Amino acid sequence: MQLQPDESGKFGRYGGRFAPEVLISALDELEHAFFKFHEDKSFNAELDNLLRTYAGRPTPLYFAENLSSFCDPSGRVRIYLKREDLVHGGAHKMNNTLGQALLAKKMGKERVIAETGAGQHGVATAMAAVKLRLKCDIYMGTEDIERQRLNVFRMKLLGANVIPVDKGSKTLKDAINEALRDWVTNVEHTYYLIGSVVGPHPYPLIVREFQRVIGIETRKQIIEAEGRLPDVIVACVGGGSNAMGIFYDFIEDDVELIGVEAAGRGLHTGMHGASICAGEDGVLHGMFSKLLQDEYGQINQSYSIAAGLDYPGVGPELVFLAEQGRVKMTAATDNETLTAFKILAEKEGIIPALESAHAIHCAIKLAKKNRGREYIIVVNLSGRGDKDIFIAAEALAGETL
Numbered sequence: 001m002q003l004q005p006d007e008s009g010k011f012g013r014y015g016g017r018f019a020p021e022v023l024i025s026a027l028d029e030l031e032h033a034f035f036k037f038h039e040d041k042s043f044n045a046e047l048d049n050l051l052r053t054y055a056g057r058p059t060p061l062y063f064a065e066n067l068s069s070f071c072d073p074s075g076r077v078r079i080y081l082k083r084e085d086l087v088h089g090g091a092h093k094m095n096n097t098l099g100q101a102l103l104a105k106k107m108g109k110e111r112v113i114a115e116t117g118a119g120q121h122g123v124a125t126a127m128a129a130v131k132l133r134l135k136c137d138i139y140m141g142t143e144d145i146e147r148q149r150l151n152v153f154r155m156k157l158l159g160a161n162v163i164p165v166d167k168g169s170k171t172l173k174d175a176i177n178e179a180l181r182d183w184v185t186n187v188e189h190t191y192y193l194i195g196s197v198v199g200p201h202p203y204p205l206i207v208r209e210f211q212r213v214i215g216i217e218t219r220k221q222i223i224e225a226e227g228r229l230p231d232v233i234v235a236c237v238g239g240g241s242n243a244m245g246i247f248y249d250f251i252e253d254d255v256e257l258i259g260v261e262a263a264g265r266g267l268h269t270g271m272h273g274a275s276i277c278a279g280e281d282g283v284l285h286g287m288f289s290k291l292l293q294d295e296y297g298q299i300n301q302s303y304s305i306a307a308g309l310d311y312p313g314v315g316p317e318l319v320f321l322a323e324q325g326r327v328k329m330t331a332a333t334d335n336e337t338l339t340a341f342k343i344l345a346e347k348e349g350i351i352p353a354l355e356s357a358h359a360i361h362c363a364i365k366l367a368k369k370n371r372g373r374e375y376i377i378v379v380n381l382s383g384r385g386d387k388d389i390f391i392a393a394e395a396l397a398g399e400t401l
Helices: 021-038 041-055 065-071 093-106 120-131 142-147 149-157 172-185 203-211 213-226 241-250 316-323 334-348 354-369 386-397
Strands: 061-063 077-083 111-116 135-141 161-165 190-192 232-236 256-264 280-284 287-291 327-333 375-381
Touching (some): 021 093, 021 203, 065 354, 093 111, 093 120, 093 190, 093 241, 111 172, 120 149, 135 172, 161 172, 172 190, 203 213, 203 316, 241 256, 287 316, 327 334, 334 354, 334 386, 354 386
Parallel strands (some): 077 375, 111 135, 111 190, 256 327
Antiparallel strands (some): 061 077
8 A cells, every 4th residue: 555655746646746846946946845844853843842732731631421321222233433623723723724834934935825714724733823923914805705704713813814716616626726826926935835635746745644633543543442542433424634644654553444524415416525535636726636527627616514524625645445345434414414413413412513523423333333332433533523513503503693
């Protein structure tokens, strides 16, 4: 199994570097800097300190006893939640933004730019920029600005400049397009801080490496709790950063890995964000991957009730692992996700992000299917649901808070 990209930045046939010539030297500079500092003891010590004292790592691996009993009264199926919702800022995104912001500072950059959909990456970028004294501009689609008003206010409160994108679908895809245009114009003093395992090489590698802390901690914690590795690990998939973060260090183990994409209103409706389950090969945002596109190669509009999964592409390493059969991909609809959202809140007193609720739905199905047998499930609870309260209230009860 290929665990690292080849010299051209590809995992199998996916990935690579499809970027304008003006960015090639910047990508070369980034790749050189990443490999230099990723192996540097002082850099890693500084990052570890930030993760521990600022981000709040390690996050706990929580035994969801009530949810487990709800799914299997015998108590033999046990569901654990990797509590990335407890990271400072409310999601796993901080793991990556601290790493990349520190890298930007070491490279002598004065400004970071980022894109965001659900707003969690934007918030985490703004926090990391404040901490490391960097100027910060965040691109966000106007559709996402409207449905994620809380996170927009948080970014502004943190001193970030939120730049509305009123083009195309007015969501994450278009925010990325604008961020790339900015980077082309200001490449000498600006660092583009990508939020997921997408984009041209070396970004998929960089983000995965900074998110690997999730899987490294999980491995140690589940062995301490159960004396063995889990039977299955489940994570939601938009771009794929939280999934690759927890999956990577289990790839060579006998552990089933399941990614859950956004089925939206149903895969048959075209209103979804399931690039691996229902997409085709193509090029988007500097990478060759699975995309939602029409017969002419034009990108289709994606859809999900979870803004962070509303993206028409996915990380190339995940596509490669899915094609190799190492990662199993499935999808959850909006209605299934909302049901899981309610169940976790009612059974455990934990309100998950709607993105994470996709994975909770899958875990509940697996637990019920395996009732009465020894079966351990780990779910990467990638974020908390504060940002989604208004959306969930309206969807579940027709209420407006």
